[in-house]
Amino acid sequence: MAGTATQERAGRFGPYGGRYVPETLVAALDELEQAYDQAQADPDFHQKLDELLRDYAGRPTPLYFAVRLTERLGGAKIYLKREDLLHTGAHKINNCLGQALLAARMGKQRIIAETGAGQHGVATATVCALFGLECVVYMGEEDMARQELNVYRMRMLGAEVRGVSCGSRTLKDAISEAMRDWVTNVRTTYYLLGSALGAHPYPTMVRDFHRVISREARRQIIEKENRLPDAIIACVGGGSNAIGAFYEFIQDKDVQLIGVEAGGRGPQLGEHAARFRGGAPGVLQGTYSYVLQDENGQIALTHSVSAGLDYASIGPEHAALHDSGRAEYTSVTDAEALEATQLLARTEGIIPALESAHAVAECVKRAPKMSGSDVVIVNVSGRGDKDMGILARELRLSGAE
């Protein structure tokens, strides 16, 4: 077991993580931590979760050998971990099922969540329908416009979507608004946070619910190749799919872990969401990690074509993996991600989410430089249905080419 590879004391990853929240929330975080620890020790909880992951969400997801993409790039053998095939269309459901089971154990009837790309919102609305819970999702108005389909899906599932009009009107502002709701309704409400972010115990708990990705991938690659991969590539917004894809490989020192941030339109502050390129350690929304900010400590605006990567901070465990050098972080631009979306669609018949396309784009850069005996796994965290509006516009799909 990878166990406590990067974790020295509860909630800290090296210097990162912790709890930087209003005092009002501390008791709720303590209650959550305790309930989570109890659930972790309860075989019944794991059995229920495993059943739901299998019968409801569709786990295990395939590890698919992408033959044509491999031939096209002419280097390493490329495998795709198909989280896009899960129910609701992204990895987010892994975490939502786990946390919804926990909320039910805790007797909470009202669930709130934030969402960027809408995938976490849809997954939350889905589990709330499944468990018969009230669901309110906060979403920046900018994201509501660019991920409109997911807004309808959430409403279809019975969730109330509350638009957030402050700040940059994206994920960061949705989290602030969800936290305001939580502070106000903390006695009755469960905050179902959607990434490996925020105050302890969220980064640890969300990671644990996504560890299944690397647990399966490790077994699957050994079955198929009789060896471990040379590299795992995943996109990093808050960092949940990436930490899930990395975690069980952390102790396998020969496996390169590569996180891909949003390079957006370019390297200027405000034009991207590459926290490790332009950010500095700081505190945002409950945790100490790398944060894109100006010289006065005000949080910077960010940009990415992909709403799910468009966030000024990054999960604290990634900050620790970055500083220790165990994982490597890089970024790809909007244009590269769009190009990779089309490439994967046309070589493999798989349209990835724009978030996941960032991981594919990094693979496009690296695979050709690797040898034919090397093996790379790309985590395809979600599918691209939600992005068809953006793709139609950006790739001019509306007429003849």
Add this chain to the structure above:
Amino acid sequence: MPIQFPEKPGLVVYFTVGDPDLATTHSIALAAIDAGADVLELGVPFSDPLADGPVIQRASERALRNGTRLRDVLELAAALRVERPESGLIVFSYYNPILRFGLEEFCAAAEQAGVDGVLVTDMIVDEATDYLQALHRHRLAPIFLAAPTSPDERLARIGAVSRGFVYAISRVGITGAQKSLTEDAEQLVRRLRRFTQLPIAVGFGISNPEHFAAVGEFADAAVVGSAIVAAIERAGPKDAPHAIARFIQGLRRDSREPAAPAR
């Protein structure tokens, strides 16, 4: 240390520095002290004020649009310290602007400016080891929030490390006005008394003379924030100092009269 409340209940006044502009904030601060505020909380604007309601969010946005920085807050404090040596001055901030400034550098500069205490909204006692050491080195009073949801064990820790006063949050929620005070406030103050001899100030949602008088029945001071910020917003730059003076005099005067019948 000028954090004291000679007249009961004491009055702590919050406003966001740089809203609507630095010069007006300076005049508002002087007007508030002269009208009877014992302690000023000088609010550092932050881009992502997740513990604040719409009124203080808007104030933060206005102040940031003016380019207000932590450095400006400290300069204002230094000026006020000279002009009004007897008033209590507290820097009220989210943690990130302080971290970016440098915790040690900030504390040194705050001490130099004559600041008495520091309150960081998203700093809790559990994370405060370095923070407390830096504040102690520079003789700054750490002021922590205590919440109705904080169990006794936390209140004990909060009481043990606080100096100056303890800030009891009147209710579960974010900053902003409310119609009536809940029983949460009185219960919290009663619980807190078991763990601290320090004065206890009650804040969040205190917006009129009735609230002020009611808090005076069980606490040592009241903190008025959103109501002040809303009055600044309503009055506009020219009239804000005068409006704040009148508002504060109203709180003080009406609270000395026999409890007004409920409206």
